[in-house]
Structure formats: structure tokens, C-alpha cells
Amino acid sequence: MKAPKTSHKNELTSAEIANIWLSYQNDTLSICTIGAFLSHVEDKEIRSVLELVMKQARAHVKKLKSFFTEEQLPIPDGFSEEVDVHKEAPRLYTDDFYLFYIQNIGKIGLKTYSLALSNSARLDMCEYFTECLHESTKVLNKATEIMLSKGTFIRAPYIPAPKKVEYVQKERYLAGWFGNRRPLNAIEMSNIYFNLIQNQLGRTLIMGFSQVAKSQQVRDYMVRGRDIADKHVETFGSVLSKDLLPSASSWSILPTDSSVAPFSDKLMMFHVTALNSASIGHYGQSMGMSPRHDLGAHYVRLTAEVAKYANDGANIMIENGWMEQPPQGPDRDEIARTNK
Template structure:
């Protein structure tokens, strides 16, 4: 005889569901604002597709939290975090670039969420989300290719034969002969370059419209960090006579009217910081050349300090929603 067991959610499952809820409520606010200004019909269709996905996710997540008797996070709301009267802040091309990167980030997040799950229903949920993110990425890429706005990573000659590393100089980067970038290193540099271009444009827009002087100055600082990182990654490619992705650039409009709350923009920036640190860590692990490793370590430290300062701003303003956490046993013992 089979017995039904009520298997509780693990900490990993709670963490991923909580993070998913925060991200999708933010997406509803952000994409909804984009939809109110988009002109291009093809870009509108993919914005609508992304909005439908996020709305379905939030509904499903609310159901899971309710069934498991977990409090539903506050997240973000169009009623409190969006100014529906604000004019356009970003261009249609940026909307498409943004959505393509949302697809990339969604695939990374849902893969991690799926790999840490045990309960079958949660596994199935993250599997579905992973497939949806892949569809979003592919749709966005297809439209970018059609419009001629997709810039491919650099091309390299086809190898004539399989080769093995023969000398320790393969990992050298500062002194003596420095070998050319390999395809994996090149891929990581290009990826991080385009991610920083997205961050630069987003933070440039946020710096124009944030209500708080403290937040505006923080966004300007982030814009300048992203710009510097774009230059560093671009120079690594140009030294190898490889093209950088300068054509990805899309600037915000000249609007100074905020479409989003400062709380939402700070959380959005914190999310980009966390993703950027993760990407640099991955690139570090895949880049044997010592000069590349040193660059990633230095740039990661810079983002980490920027992220910490952003966290302090959010705490000061009571904008930082706390994830579920373990019981403080010391506190219980002292009561």
C-alpha cells in the first residue's frame, strides 16, 4: 500500500522559488513599461510573450507558496513601483537586446534551480521555465538577425589539426611571448563585453530618472564601471586584431521622468551585479592566460565593492526584502 507523504520544500527549492518570484514581479513592471511605448510590431510580440511567461510564473509561484504555507514575497507591483505616465526611456532596439539577455540569464538561473531540486513538481516547474527561456532567447535572436542588429562573436580560422599544449608558456600573460587568445577565452571576453554594454545602457537610463540624489550618483558610478569594463574587454579583443561588439550599443532617450521606483531600480542593479560576479568567476575558471585571470579578479573586486555599497543604500532606505533564512538558535537560547 502506497502512502502519500507531504514532502516539505528544501532550502534550495525555497531559495530558487523566492528569487524567481522577485525576478518575475520585477519583469512584469519592466516589460509592462516597455510595452506601453514600443512601436515595432515584431518587438511588441516578443515583449508580450515575455510578459505572459512572467505573469504565468507569478501565478504559479503564488499557488506554491500558499499551498506550502510560506508567505508570498512582496516583490514589485505596477501599483507602487511603476509610473505609468512616464515617457519612453529606452529604444525598441534596447528592448530586444534586453529580452535576449533575459533569455540567457533565465536559462542560467533555471538550470541552477533545476539542478538543486528534489521534489518532482518543482523539478517540472523549473524544467518548463528553462524551456520557456530558451524559446525567448531564440525568438529574440531570430528577430535581431532579421533586423540586422545581432552582432556575431569574432570569427577565427578553422583548425587544420588537433594540437596539444607543449610548453608552460601557454599560461603566460605578463612576460615573454604571449600566445593568442583561444576560442574559449575569446568567447568569455565577448560575452562579458556585451553584458556590460547592457548594464551601461540600463544604468545610464536609471541615472537620468532616479528621484534620490544618492541613487542617481550610485547609478552614474555603475554606468562608469560598466563603461570601463567594456573598454577593457574591447581592448583585449582589439590587441588580437579581433572586432569588438560596439554595434550592440543603444543609448537611452533624454527623458528625466522616472518610469520606475528607486527601489526597483536598485534591485535591478543588484541583480545585474550578482550575475556579473558569477560570469566573471566562470570566465576566470576558463581562462588559463595569467593576464586574463588577473583582469577578472580585479574587475570582480570592483563589482563586489559596488554591490556592497548598493546593498547598504537599500538597507538604509528599507528597500531590501530579506530572503527566507535559517532559525537563529543563539537568539532562541537567549530568550
């Protein structure tokens, strides 16, 4: 469907500017990351998924640039293959990790584009993010299909099929601290599984970053993030184990032993920043969907830990001049003070 012509020009809202600004950052990051993966991938099926993602990201950047130009907005710096990718670096991750990365980053993309679409008013913005959603779905499904065929897809725990519809009868349904605690419900299991898998992705990715970052400050930060992700994996796994449920299979594919950085420290720090943001969002949503009180306490504690880690990462980026500032509203107080 084509956007109808109007007799006046609708300016972009703050939400729409935020959507295209964040999309530009993420798509230029994707071009750099996937480009480095493509220089080493050997499996033909996995290469086909990476090439599809690269094709989509390049088309997105071209379209996003046109939005910025048409609206007379500065095009963000984002990331570039010339500055932020070191093409001579040896392989840091395996082909199986490339596929695992695409499949799970795809989940984050779906949530990001859904939010962008729901916050958009102008029809050209709605059409663009609708198309991005369709493309992300295609990539996610293709990656999942290949993982299933290779036997590398990590499944959530199985439970017996319910025999009847039931309603909650007692307040103890919400309890979770002491005594006769009820079993996890399927929604709680689903969220635990999702967060466990995302932390497995983060742990492997950051483990690789910790080996290759040039700055000692960044290497130390990555080691800390690796350990946090590992602890969160153990926390979610233990919740399942205490309810006598099998934990989601552990992702055991580790980075290579390379110590040569395929990416700039700036790109790796931004990558971790994006994962931190996604993690906080997932934990908040999971907490809202988990009535058992002990689960809420877990999510509060883990969110606070990620938030502290994210804040320290932001300070590192600011100190090094790596944090590109999003468009922001005018400082009315500053205008009032200086207009004398």
C-alpha cells in the same frame, strides 16, 4: 511527465525555497519592466516578444503564489505595477534596446533556471523549472531571430577554422604577463565576448536609470555604475584588440533624454543588484575557464570592483527599507541566549 503520488509529503528544501523566492522577485520585476516597455513599443515584431515574456511572467507569478500558499509560506512582496511603475512616464528606451534587453536578460534567465533545476529535488519543482527553461529558450531564440533579421545582433569575433587537433606542449600556454604570449583560445574569446555584451546592456540600462531616479543618492549610484560598466567594456575590448581581434561591435543605442522615472527607485536599485550578482557569477566562471594568467588577473580585479559596488548598493537599499529579506535559517546562538 506528471509527478508520482507519494505516501508522505516532502517538505521544500532550503534550495527549493530559495529558488521560488528568487523567481518571484525576478518575475514581478519582469512584469513591471516589460509592462513599461509595452506602453511605448512601436515595432510589431518586438512587441510580440515583449508580450510573450509578459504572458510567461504572469503565469509564473500565479504558479509561484500557489507554491507559497500550498507550503504555508508567506508570499514575498516583490514588485507591483501599482507601486513600482509610473505609467504616465514618457519613453526612456528605444525599441531596439527593448529587444537587446530581452535577448541578453534571456541568457541570464537560462543560467538561473538551470541552477534552480539542478538544486531541486521535489518533482513538481523539477517540472516547473524545466518548463521555465523551455520558455526562456523560446524567448531567447525568437529575440535572436528578430535581431538577426534587423541586423542588430552583435556577433563574437571570427577565427580561422582549426585544421587539426592539438595538445598543449609548454607551460607558457598559461603565461600572459610578458614575452611571447599565446593568442586567446576560442573559450577565452567566448567569455570575453559574453561579458562585454552584458556590460553594454548594463551601461545603457543604468544610464537611463541615472537620468530619472528621484533620489540624488540613487542617481549618483547609477552614474557610478554606468562608468564602471563603460570601463569594463573598454577592458574586454582592449584584450581582444591586443590579440589583433576585432572587438564586438559597440552597442550605440542610447536612452532618450527623458528625466521622468518610469520605475520606482526601489525597483531600479533591485534591477542593478540583480545585474551585479549575475556579473560576479559570470566573471567567476570566466576566470575558471581562462588559463592565461593575465585574464585571471583582469577577472579578479573587475570582480572586486563589482563586489564593492554591489555592497554599496545593498547599503543604500537597506537604508531606504528596500531590501526584502530572503527566508533564512534559525539563529541557534540567539535561541540559546534568549531561552533562559
